[in-house]
Amino acid sequence: MKFEQVCRTLGEYFSQHRLFRVLLPLSEAVMLVCAVLSILGNIISLGVLSSIIYMLFWTGVVLSLGKCNFKMVAAGFGIYTINYLLNIVLTLVRVQYLSIATLLYALLFGFFAYLAYKKSLMI
Numbered sequence: 001m002k003f004e005q006v007c008r009t010l011g012e013y014f015s016q017h018r019l020f021r022v023l024l025p026l027s028e029a030v031m032l033v034c035a036v037l038s039i040l041g042n043i044i045s046l047g048v049l050s051s052i053i054y055m056l057f058w059t060g061v062v063l064s065l066g067k068c069n070f071k072m073v074a075a076g077f078g079i080y081t082i083n084y085l086l087n088i089v090l091t092l093v094r095v096q097y098l099s100i101a102t103l104l105y106a107l108l109f110g111f112f113a114y115l116a117y118k119k120s121l122m123i
Helices: 002-016 018-043 049-066 070-095 100-122
Strands: none
Touching: 002 018, 002 049, 018 049, 018 070, 049 070, 070 100
């Protein structure tokens, strides 16, 4: 219950500022597009653009949480989990190396996706 109050307060804060008011309706689209572009970044190198995509993804997550849209947050984290799982597979195929950090990231984002989906069912 307290997490929803934090999200509502965050949404009220975002609705007071002009820049966030503009970005708030676009938050889910920004988050999902950036998650898909991060998967594309595993296949081809995006350079500095990957850092911008990473920051925009987290901005979209925070803005979506401000709208209390937990299903979209779960979808974004799910796509990001797929990104890290793809990274594990590509690393295993290319260099026969298993990165424990990438495996932990995949588990962490998968857990976040599960928690966000579970939270969306409670509301």
